[in-house]
Amino acid sequence: MLKALNSNGQEILAYNKSKQELNVIRQHPHYCPECQQKVVLKAGQVVIPHFAHIKRVQCSHQGESQTHLEGKIKLYNWCIKQGLYAKLEHIIPSIDQRVDVLVKLGGKWAAIEFQCSPISTTDLLDRTLGLASRNVYPFWIFGPKYLGDHKYDLYWNTTLRSAVMYHQNTNQHQLFFFDPKTNRMTVATHLFNAKGKAVSSLKHLPLNSLTWHMLFEPVQIQKSYYLQKWIKEKRNFRIGPTRYLSKYDEPFMKQLYLLGLHPQNLPSCVYLPVQNSYRLLLPDYVWQSQIILYLNQIKVTQTVLIDHLLRLVKPYFGNTVTSIYPGRSMHPLIEYLSLLCQLGYLKKHSASKYEKIRGFTFYQSLDRALEGDKELLHKLFKFL
Numbered sequence: 001m002l003k004a005l006n007s008n009g010q011e012i013l014a015y016n017k018s019k020q021e022l023n024v025i026r027q028h029p030h031y032c033p034e035c036q037q038k039v040v041l042k043a044g045q046v047v048i049p050h051f052a053h054i055k056r057v058q059c060s061h062q063g064e065s066q067t068h069l070e071g072k073i074k075l076y077n078w079c080i081k082q083g084l085y086a087k088l089e090h091i092i093p094s095i096d097q098r099v100d101v102l103v104k105l106g107g108k109w110a111a112i113e114f115q116c117s118p119i120s121t122t123d124l125l126d127r128t129l130g131l132a133s134r135n136v137y138p139f140w141i142f143g144p145k146y147l148g149d150h151k152y153d154l155y156w157n158t159t160l161r162s163a164v165m166y167h168q169n170t171n172q173h174q175l176f177f178f179d180p181k182t183n184r185m186t187v188a189t190h191l192f193n194a195k196g197k198a199v200s201s202l203k204h205l206p207l208n209s210l211t212w213h214m215l216f217e218p219v220q221i222q223k224s225y226y227l228q229k230w231i232k233e234k235r236n237f238r239i240g241p242t243r244y245l246s247k248y249d250e251p252f253m254k255q256l257y258l259l260g261l262h263p264q265n266l267p268s269c270v271y272l273p274v275q276n277s278y279r280l281l282l283p284d285y286v287w288q289s290q291i292i293l294y295l296n297q298i299k300v301t302q303t304v305l306i307d308h309l310l311r312l313v314k315p316y317f318g319n320t321v322t323s324i325y326p327g328r329s330m331h332p333l334i335e336y337l338s339l340l341c342q343l344g345y346l347k348k349h350s351a352s353k354y355e356k357i358r359g360f361t362f363y364q365s366l367d368r369a370l371e372g373d374k375e376l377l378h379k380l381f382k383f384l
């Protein structure tokens with residue numbers, strides 16, 4: 001912890017003190033602001049001066065990494081530099097929670113939570129709801145381990161998926177990362193759900209020249225980049241998981257097998273990039289295939305009722321990640337149907353009614369399928 005209490009109950013910070021001042025601190029007793037147990041000063045050549053419990057105790061205020069300590073200080077100073085009122089390691093007693101940085105933004109309180117260690121979605125949700133109950137807006141920024149050293153792809157887990165923030169003004173989904181070593185904030189946007197990862201836009205911004213406002217600025221989608229990414233993603237899907245089938249792939253492959261099909265036969269409009277499916281645990285091609293297999297059975301000009309399609313995919317939408325933020329209200333299915341409309345397979349008559357206006361091509365060879373995918377994706381990315 002960066003902050004401790006002295007015998008008079010005053011808050012003492014160590015990280016910004018000189019060597020002499022640290023020697024003075026060392027000579028006096030200090031206590032943990034959370035559990036009131038005695039703590040000691042830890043300071044040396046490499047460590048950021050901080051406090052630690054003497055004994056291993058049941059207190060959430062311990063075992064922090066240097067990255068976490070350093071990140072909190074930097075994010076706190078970043079707020080101060082912008083002229084914002086901020087408090088480092090602020091405890092909210094009524095909910096028994098300590099926030100990394102409490103900051104006042106336009107008359108409202110926000111909590112910057114710099115999450116470096118693994119956290120379960122349940123804990124993430126509990127902390128978020130706790131803060132929200134005190135009218136504090138939680139703002140999660142994830143540490144470097146969450147981002148990994150991937151320059152482009154985001155390998156997301158359920159924690160990251162549940163923390164995707166949606167902004168109505170910009171119609172943008174976002175995730176935030178900070179690396180204190182490089183002093184760089186990374187904003188991930190345009191998060192398209194792919195297998196085990198998000199094909200996303202990662203914008204790296206130096207903290208020194210960054211303001212709060214800039215974090216939420218709309219980001220233009222780089223179409224050519226996404227196009228190439230998605231062509232590759234479709235290819236991987238076509239070749240199919242031959243070994244190590246996931247629990248979602250196994251019944252799917254079996255279903256196709258019973259129909260005399262393989263992923264390489266499926267029409268190109270199976271597995272299209274959809275943004276609103278980030279909460280679904282199963283791959284998008286599984287539920288999208290159900291829609292296409294159904295639409296394939298009906299005649300061109302026949303009416304398609306949205307209620308029927310919703311019932312069809314309902315079993316596949318059961319396993320979802322709980323989102324900690326209010327999301328975009330559009331159902332992934334509706335997003336998918338609008339893509340099928342743009343591609344000329346469906347025509348929308350009303351919110352509940354579509355019409356099939358074109359048949360689907362099932363491929364006989366992998367080469368033809370890959371060609372078809374390229375063609376369709378080129379068409380699709382003109383619309384995005």
Ligand SMILES: [Zn+2]
Pocket residue numbers: 032033034035036037053059060061
């Ligand atoms: Zn403690």
